[in-house]
Amino acid sequence: MNEIRSELVAVLIAVQDEMPLVLTLDHGRNLPSGPLETAHRSLQRGMRLWVEQQTQCHLGHIEQLYTFAEATGEEAGGQDQPRLIRISYMGLTRLEDAQEGWRGLYEYFPWENRREKGAEQLDAEIGRALSQWAGRDAARLWRCAETFGLDGQPWNDELVLHRYELLWEAGLLPESRHPASWLAPGRSMPSDRRRILATALARLRAKIRYRPVVFELMPETFTLWQLQRTVEAIAGRPMHKQNFRRLILAQDLVEETGEAEMQAQGRPARLYRFKGAVIGTRHLMGSKLPIARSI
Amino acid sequence: MNEIRSELVAVLIAVQDEMPLVLTLDHGRNLPSGPLETAHRSLQRGMRLWVEQQTQCHLGHIEQLYTFAEATGEEAGGQDQPRLIRISYMGLTRLEDAQEGWRGLYEYFPWENRREKGAEQLDAEIGRALSQWAGRDAARLWRCAETFGLDGQPWNDELVLHRYELLWEAGLLPESRHPASWLAPGRSMPSDRRRILATALARLRAKIRYRPVVFELMPETFTLWQLQRTVEAIAGRPMHKQNFRRLILAQDLVEETGEAEMQAQGRPARLYRFKGAVIGTRHLMGSKLPIARSI
DNA sequence: CTCTTTATGCTCTTATTGAGCATAATAGGG
DNA sequence: CCCTATTATGCTCAATAAGAGCATAAAGAG
Known part of the structure; x- marks a missing residue:
């Protein structure tokens, strides 16, 4: 049994002026996180108390998103040892008025906002970059079409995480392992935090239906x-x-x-x-x- | 930042003879679990390798379920310190023939199997016990009806976890905090393991639809x-x-x-x-x- | 050949969804 | 006060999907 550091990460979401917002730190580059407290009966309850104490926001629905593990410390690689566990949660809240730290969620995923006209142009650019990455690989082409609604495929708004991961693999994000020359627009975040954000949006879109x-x-x-x-x-x-x-x-x-x-x-x-x-x-x-x- | 022990818990599911099966240990009282390895790029990948090595089962779809925390060691209570994190995963596999340790999933949740005639009678018994617990509390009554499809409400097969938690709260399970005199039928498991099983079944039923x-x-x-x-x-x-x-x-x-x-x-x-x-x-x-x- | 059993094909009825027209209630400008 | 722009609300019609049952096909048993 190994000793492991652990922390909670909170994705707090509100909607204001017809835009979804997320609470960030460090000029939009980080998400609120804190130590894990299991004194309270359950993780979820601990999370709620911690967030409400830190932010003075009353949380409505809370949902555990995903638990990530990271080889931290000695630069990862084949290291077998120390690591960090990040348990992420999404929380919904009402925002009375403009407050510090809240940023538009679509700043991080411009391609997910399809309410205005700009969508087609961005689609085209991403489509070009993706098809360059896919080359002649049929499976890749198919995956791109399904995920981004290209080639007459329908757009599925729940595939937020799939799209993020596809862009990551294709090297179209700053955080990709081998970034390409053309990068998709949108604000980035260090490490896997933007992935957590994508998970939250995907989960929220799915949840809101039922x-x-x-x-x-x-x-x-x-x-x-x-x-x-x-x-x-x-x-x-x-x-x-x-x-x-x-x-x-x-x-x-x-x-x-x-x-x-x-x-x-x-x-x-x-x-x-x-x-x-x-x-x-x-x-x-x-x-x-x-x-x-x-x- | 606290030091925390952690382990993976696997809910492996197969279907044989028209019954869903789950891999258990210790005569059906435990689930396979093991140490967390983050040497492999991701928890999911680590989980897959570990399971396939331990069980010789090839895993198909894998899905992270939930991360639980538990105040372990000194009998819980108001203790602020040491604890255990359990990250649970569900994995699907094919079972060639009868193998050691696989048990019928519905042994643990008889009320979830509504394919045969016996369902009505069990429903009636559970309904009686629940309505005794609910008393005149309107919210409780409503919740029981919605969750178990009583009083003409429709049965929703995805509410596996809700039903388990309701039974737990109502004291109708051996693992309840204050067990009532009448207990719902079904095999039990120590600690929160049966809850993990319920999470898995709920997730699987939801997933299989889409x-x-x-x-x-x-x-x-x-x-x-x-x-x-x-x-x-x-x-x-x-x-x-x-x-x-x-x-x-x-x-x-x-x-x-x-x-x-x-x-x-x-x-x-x-x-x-x-x-x-x-x-x-x-x-x-x-x-x-x-x-x-x-x- | 006939009966039983399971597989497969098809129809008919009943929601549910998508799209658009029509009307209602307000403010503002002549 | 009337006319128009604007937003809210009500309603209809067509297209799709879902629920339920009848009808036919292909095998083995007797």
């Missing part, structure tokens, strides 16, 4: 349009407005507050609140969303 | 009926035969070998093989299955 965790990112009351924009922010792509309402309302997840929100223009929108929170059974209720897994 | 991992549990060639029985073994419930074929064939996941299997009786069934294996892109291909998430 568990009502979006509401953890919303204010107490909200309009259906705000809810939709939040879901779109996470899914990274636009959805059909009327169908979104239909699905949400059909599921009996929300109830009207009776009030309406006045904006600058247009008909006022009704305000809703999440029903599940009352009974405290949100971890069980489903929440289907009209995000096609692929287009 | 990634073609079933094929890792199948022989090279198989009939559609065998495939269906394997899926049913994992999902724990029966499915509609004709619709199963329709869905599988529509997805272009398998191809005919041209041969047929002769059984004792009836028309011979065509043999198929999994197509994805050839290109090695199985981790991307979808595989929708006609298991309704709930009935």
Whole structure:
């Protein structure tokens, strides 16, 4: 049995101004991390207390992501010995107003944000670089097409981690083992931290489809349009407005507050609140969303 | 930074005679576990090598499950210090013939196997015990109904872990903190090992819906009926035969070998093989299955 | 040859999803 | 006050997918 250092890594996610944000340190180059405390009954509980103490954010849904091991100290290689275990967690929170350290998640993964027009051009550039890497290797070509929705393949928004790993293998990231000359745009992070971020986004996109965790990112009351924009922010792509309402309302997840929100223009929108929170059974209720897994 | 002991725990799963099996030690009371080796590039790779060396099983799909922490040594309590980290993995494998140590997974979770008639009676017993625990607490009652499909609620086969935890809380398991007089049937395991098993089954049931991992549990060639029985073994419930074929064939996941299997009786069934294996892109291909998430 | 058994093919009904048109309620400008 | 721009909400229709059952095919047993 070996002696091993260990730490918790937290990926805290919020949504503001229709953009997903993540809490970072060191000018966006690092993620919050801290020592492992098992005094509290469970890792998850320890994680929650630690984060809430450090950041004054109240955490909603918490989810363990992945445990990484790293050969640390003596420059890795064939060394058999000392190492570091990193247990990563994702936590969702509401952000009242602009705060220190929160950065746009898509700064790290520009290709994952497909809500605006710029997407096609970036796709083309990445596609070119990938096909250069793939060469004539059929398996590679197929994998690129499936992962990035090239050659008429549909885009699957849950493949965040697959895409990150493919770019890494293809040498298109600064953190790749052998970086190519052309690099994909986007802010990088040292070590495997950006990989942890990718894991978090993938998990969140998957989760949001079938568990009502979006509401953890919303204010107490909200309009259906705000809810939709939040879901779109996470899914990274636009959805059909009327169908979104239909699905949400059909599921009996929300109830009207009776009030309406006045904006600058247009008909006022009704305000809703999440029903599940009352009974405290949100971890069980489903929440289907009209995000096609692929287009 | 604390010094922490750590180990890998493996949940190896196979399917034989239409029953899911798990590799155990110590007469079914323990799971294989071993030291953590990070010499190999990644935990996952280390896990694979270690398992294949120990068991002579070739592992197909491998998936990290969860990392648990445990205050070990001085009887836990408010102790702040030494502890053990358990990183659990699930691995799928093919089993040629009967081998030492493999036990039926449903021996540990009889209530998860809903393919035979006995299900209703067990449901009723568990339902009674649960409603006694819930008393007049509305939230508890609601949770029991949702989790175990009581009071007309649909049964959701992915809630394996939820059900296990609910039984634990309700004191209906030997490993519960305060066991009740009536206990749910099923083989138990010390510590949190049965919880790890539940995590594995939940993850497998979820995975099998959208990634073609079933094929890792199948022989090279198989009939559609065998495939269906394997899926049913994992999902724990029966499915509609004709619709199963329709869905599988529509997805272009398998191809005919041209041969047929002769059984004792009836028309011979065509043999198929999994197509994805050839290109090695199985981790991307979808595989929708006609298991309704709930009935 | 007939009956039993299992495999396979096909249809019909019923959700569910995708897409778009139509109407309602507000503000602002003439 | 009326007209227009703008956003919210309601509703319909077509395309797809899912659930359930009947019908036919191909084998062995008697």
